[in-house]
Amino acid sequence: xxxxxxxxxxxxxxxxxxxxxxxxxxxxxxxxxxxxxxxxxxxxxxxxxxxxxxxxxxxxxxxxxxxxxxxxxxxxxxxxxxxxxxxxxxxxxxxxxxxxxxxxxxxxxxxxxxxxxxxxxxxxxxxxxxxxxxxxxxxxxxxxxxxxxxxxxxxxxxxxxxxxxxxxxxxxxxxxxxxxxxxxxxxxxxxxxxxxxxxxxxxxxxxxxx
Amino acid sequence: xxxxxxxxxxxxxxxxxxxxxxxxxxxxxxxxxxxxxxxxxxxxxxxxxxxxxxxxxxxxxxxxxxxxxxxxxxxxxxxxxxxxxxxxxxxxxxxxxxxxxxxxxxxxxxxxxxxxxxxxxxxxxxxxxxxxxxxxxxxxxxxxxxxxxxxxxxxxxxxxxxxxxxxxxxxxxxxxxxxxxxxxxxxxxxxxxxxxxxxxxxxxxxxxxx
Numbered sequence: 001x002x003x004x005x006x007x008x009x010x011x012x013x014x015x016x017x018x019x020x021x022x023x024x025x026x027x028x029x030x031x032x033x034x035x036x037x038x039x040x041x042x043x044x045x046x047x048x049x050x051x052x053x054x055x056x057x058x059x060x061x062x063x064x065x066x067x068x069x070x071x072x073x074x075x076x077x078x079x080x081x082x083x084x085x086x087x088x089x090x091x092x093x094x095x096x097x098x099x100x101x102x103x104x105x106x107x108x109x110x111x112x113x114x115x116x117x118x119x120x121x122x123x124x125x126x127x128x129x130x131x132x133x134x135x136x137x138x139x140x141x142x143x144x145x146x147x148x149x150x151x152x153x154x155x156x157x158x159x160x161x162x163x164x165x166x167x168x169x170x171x172x173x174x175x176x177x178x179x180x181x182x183x184x185x186x187x188x189x190x191x192x193x194x195x196x197x198x199x200x201x202x203x204x205x206x207x208x209x210x
Numbered sequence: 211x212x213x214x215x216x217x218x219x220x221x222x223x224x225x226x227x228x229x230x231x232x233x234x235x236x237x238x239x240x241x242x243x244x245x246x247x248x249x250x251x252x253x254x255x256x257x258x259x260x261x262x263x264x265x266x267x268x269x270x271x272x273x274x275x276x277x278x279x280x281x282x283x284x285x286x287x288x289x290x291x292x293x294x295x296x297x298x299x300x301x302x303x304x305x306x307x308x309x310x311x312x313x314x315x316x317x318x319x320x321x322x323x324x325x326x327x328x329x330x331x332x333x334x335x336x337x338x339x340x341x342x343x344x345x346x347x348x349x350x351x352x353x354x355x356x357x358x359x360x361x362x363x364x365x366x367x368x369x370x371x372x373x374x375x376x377x378x379x380x381x382x383x384x385x386x387x388x389x390x391x392x393x394x395x396x397x398x399x400x401x402x403x404x405x406x407x408x409x410x411x412x413x414x415x416x417x418x419x420x
Contacts, residue, residue: 008218010412011393075228077408078415093307096302097403108407147410154400171414172323173407189410193307197318197383198287200357200399202220204381205288207397 009050013077015040016050020070033061082107083171084145088129088160089152090115093175097127097149099132108147112139136160140167147171154178219260223287225250226260230280242273252389292317293381295357298370300325300340303385307359308335322349324367324392334338346370357381364388 019040023031037044048058056072059062069164074080085108086136087094098110113125114133117132139145148164150157150172157176164172165186172188174180182188229250233241247254258268265283268274269329282288295318297304308320315340323335323345324349341349349355350373360367360382367386374382375396382398384390 078411094304198224201288
């Protein structure tokens with residue numbers, strides 16, 4: 001596997017994955033890079049370049065085998081494995097993520113949900129009991145957790161990072177707006193919902209400029 | 211203004227904007243491209259290239275004037291204007307977006323909130339009354355709305371697109387997973403929260419491969 005794949009390519013992979021999954025659902029077994037490019041709003045040569053990065057070559061005159069390509073991208077994205085996850089913070093975003101049923105299908109396993117609000121501790125969300133965040137350290141010592149999802153305010157998140165990282169959690173999906181410098185062996189993905197709104201207003205402004 | 215700025219550059223602009231805003235909040239008035247690059251995890255030459263796209267040149271030996279650069283990026287992102295927005299769908303994501311108070315500060319004005327659930331219609335969220343989605347057409351005919359935020363299930367969103375687009379809404383921030391082909395004069399930004407989770411699992415997998 002070649003290294004140094006550009007982050008722009010990596011950002012497109014989930015789109016390929018989603019789109020190919022849709023084709024499979026509709027019983028479509030092959031697609032030309034031209035068709036794929038039109039549907040995905042990329043050039044055909046960009047698609048060939050993107051996929052060549054990962055050793056996925058379309059066949060001249062045939063195009064791509066949708067299922068093979070889907071499975072390959074699935075592996076590249078690490079979705080052929082399962083991940084034990086916890087959510088810390090059961091506000092709107094935390095609940096939205098939990099409710100999003102697609103998770104289970106893709107190998108995301110919620111094994112724990114935490115909050116610090118005494119009114120919420122002990123309640124159930126989708127069959128998972130909300131635990132006291134003060135018990136996080138004990139929990140992580142007894143359960144293998146791969147990914148921690150931070151959906152609590154940034155100032156509350158800060159004190160938890162050490163607990164999370166010291167207990168072998170390898171990935172942090174961070175909605176908390178806390179700038180986290182994780183240790184080298186921990187991967188972090190920060191989500192700023194308003195970034196995409198800013199891209200929308202950028203495009204609106206570009207439109208007006210003509 | 212040069213055209214054909216790559217989408218990778220545009221995707222980085224909100225990060226520059228957020229980061230520079232943080233510097234301003236901390237009273238920092240200038241920064242070298244080297245410092246900026248270390249903090250933002252980009253190369254100094256990448257930062258110079260990015261910002262040159264928009265005519266923002268650092269001064270040799272001085273670096274960037276933080277406030278000027280912040281203001282310039284603010285304009286480029288269209289954040290020097292105000293936007294009237296509506297939210298359609300008051301589930302977890304809709305509520306999370308509404309609650310995110312930063313909005314007001316940046317010129318995002320929520321002028322209407324809609325749902326189809328009779329139990330919710332008439333209730334207030336942050337001082338805004340939830341309206342019946344059946345009144346959307348009338349509402350849009352009497353109020354100027356720039357951006358519609360779709361936070362309802364895809365199959366419910368479909369029938370609303372024509373109403374939104376025909377009433378002069380220019381931007382759609384789409385959380386609904388409905389693949390929308392908007393007319394040429396309408397800009398759309400699709401949000402797939404799980405895309406960033408897939409990037410996290412990609413990086414975890416890369417880490418393991420070494």
